Amino acid sequence: MAERARGLTDRKKQILKAIVEAHIRGGEPVGSKYITQSQQLTCSSATIRNEMAELETMGYLEQPHTSAGRVPSKQGYRFYVDALLEEYAMTAKEIAQINQLMKVKMSELDQILDKASKVATTLTNYTGFAIKPRSRTVTIRRFETALIDEKSFILILVASNGTVKTRNILTETVVDMQVLNRLCAALNELLAERAASEINLPLMMQLESRMAEDSLLVGTVMKSIYEVLSELDSGELKVNGLDRLLQYPEFSDAADLGELLGALERKDDILDLVSDVEGDRVNVVIGQESAVKVINNSTVVYRPIRQGGRTVGAIGVIGPLRMDYARVLTMLDSLGGNVSQLLSEPHSGEKGEEK
Amino acid sequence: MAERARGLTDRKKQILKAIVEAHIRGGEPVGSKYITQSQQLTCSSATIRNEMAELETMGYLEQPHTSAGRVPSKQGYRFYVDALLEEYAMTAKEIAQINQLMKVKMSELDQILDKASKVATTLTNYTGFAIKPRSRTVTIRRFETALIDEKSFILILVASNGTVKTRNILTETVVDMQVLNRLCAALNELLAERAASEINLPLMMQLESRMAEDSLLVGTVMKSIYEVLSELDSGELKVNGLDRLLQYPEFSDAADLGELLGALERKDDILDLVSDVEGDRVNVVIGQESAVKVINNSTVVYRPIRQGGRTVGAIGVIGPLRMDYARVLTMLDSLGGNVSQLLSEPHSGEKGEEK
C-alpha cells in the first residue's frame, strides 16, 4: 500500500518481469512455483505467492480463476514496457537481415513504407502495417496536366505536404493541348492554397465561366480533385501478414478475430490511433488504453516515420497483449531508423546495381 | 450404375438439389427424413435413403460418418451449379441496391473494380475481391513527363492495354523542362512498343549517350519504368470483407483459415486462377478443381470485366463450398453487367449531381 505512491520494491519488479516474460513465452498463466525454478530469485514459492497477491491487488496481475496462475494485466504490461524492459541486444544476424531486406532502394514513400512493414512482419512474426497519417490541413500547392489522347488526360496535383497525386481523367468532349493548358492555368489560379473544405459552388462557377465552351470538363475535373483531396485527408493503411494473427490462441475466438479484421479493414480506428503522434520514438498501445475499443485485447506497436521534420507515415505491428515487446520494440526502432535514413538521402544514385 | 454414363434420373436430381439447398441453408449434414418433410417429393424416407446411397456411390454425396446425414461432395456442388441451378429471380429490391451502390460514377477502372467488389461483398455477404489480371504481353505505348520542382518530376507511361501509370521520380541532379523534354523524347523513340523483357543493356547505353551530361537520370528512370512494367505484368488483387469468412464454421479451423489468408495475401494463386479466362460469363471454381491447392475447401466465383473486347479485370467472391450459388451467381452477373456498362459509356456526364 505504502509503495503505491512510487514504484515497487526491487523484488516485486523482478517477479513482475519474470511473470511477464514467462507468459510471453508460454501464453499460459504462470504460477509461483514456476517462478522460483526458472529465476535467479532465492526465495521460496510461498514468498512469491505473497508478493504476487500484492501485485494483484495493485493491479499489475490478474487471475483467470482462483486456482490458476497469474497473468499480467494491461497495467502490468504497461509497467513492463515502460520500466522493466531491458535494451534488447539485437543480434548481428538480425541487423544483417534488416539491411538486406531493406536494401531495395525505392524512390516512392508508399513503396518504402510498404516494404518496411513487410520486413517488420517477417522479422517479428506479428501482423505488420504501414500508415500514411490523416492530415487535416492539407492544401493544394499546384496542378499539372498531361495529355494522353484526345479524350483523356492526366491531372497532377501537388499537395502542400509534398505528396503528388495523379488522376486519369476521361472526357466526353475532345480535348487538346490548348484546352488543357487553359484548364491547368485556371485551376492553379483559383484553387492553389485551398483545402478540400474551401471548394464551393462560387469557385466552381468561376471556373466554369473561365473555361467557356469547355465548361463541361469542369464538373468531371472537380470531382476528381475532390476525391484526391479527401484521399489525402483521410490517410492510408496497408496491412500485411494477417495470417500471423492466427498463430496466437488469443485470436482463436472467431467473433473477436472478426472484429479485429473488420477494424483493420475499416482502417479508421487504427488511423485515428496513430495519426496525431509526433516524435520519432516507438509507441506502444496496450489494450484499450486509447479510445479505440476494438483493439481491446491486442497491442499495437508503431513507429512514426519522419522526413524533413514532418511525420509522413508510420510502420508498426499488431499482435496479442503478450507480445514479445523487447524484440518488437528494438526491431521497429532499428527499422524505422533505417527508413528515415533512406528517406533523408534523396535517392542515392545506387549506381551499377541495375544491369 | 447404368445411369452413370449420362445424367441422373429426375428424382435423383430433385433429391440432390434438395440436399444441396438444405445444406447451404443449414450448414449441417442433411438426413433422409428432413428431405421428405421439406420437399414436394411424395416418397418415404426409406426411398430417399436408397437414392441417397446410390448418389453417394456415384460421388455426388458424402457422409461425414456412418450415422450422420449426407453432405454434397465437390462433384455434387459442381453438378448443382452446372445443371440444377434455376435462374434466381433477383428481387426488385436487390436490383435497386446494386444500382444505388454503383451509381457513384467513377472514371478510373481501379476505383470501379474496387467499388464493385465492395458491393459484391455487401450483397452476398461473402468475402469479395477485385482483380486486374496478369497480362504478359503488355508493351509501352508512350511516355509523358511533367515537372514538379527542380528535383522531381512525374513520369507517365501509357501502356498498350490502355492503362496509364505514373511515377513520382526524385532526382539527384537539378532538372528543368528542357532536360525533361529531351528525356521524354528519347524514351519515346527508344522504348515505344517494347515489353519489359526487351529492355536490355544496349538500349540503356543508347539512352545514356543521348542524354549526354544528364545521363545520371537514366538509371533512376529505367528502374522506375521497369517497376511499372512489372506491376502491369503481374496483375493486382484487392480483397475486402475478410471478416465475412469468419461467419462460416468451415473456416473456424485456424490452420485452414491461415492458409487461405496467406493465399489471399500472396495473391499469386488467385491471380493465376483468374487471369487467363476469356468471355464475360460468371465462373465457378469449387474446391481444388484447379491446380490451386490452397483453395481446397472454398469456392471462388468470379466474373471477368471486359472493356472494348478485352478482359480488363474481374470481380468475385470467395466463400465456403456451401455457398449460396444461386444468389452469388446472379448477383455477380448483374453486377458485372453493370460495371461493363459503366465502362463502355465513356464517362457519362452526370450533370448536376455535384453540387
Added chain:
DNA sequence: TTTTAGCACTCTTTGCACATCAGTGCTAAA
C-alpha cells in the same frame, strides 16, 4: 519482522460410464 513449510481449499481438466439421438442399411412385406 520476514521468510518458509505445510495444509486445506478451490477450480479446472480429464477420463469414463451411460443415455440419447439422428440417421443409416437391410429385410420383408405391400
Added chain:
DNA sequence: TTTAGCACTGATGTGCAAAGAGTGCTAAAA
C-alpha cells in the same frame, strides 16, 4: 418398386470421480 420396421452405428451430452495445479492462510523458523 416402394415402404414400414428394426437393429445398428457413431456423435453428442451429462454426471461424477479423480487428478492436478495453484492459491491463501497459519504457524513455525530465521
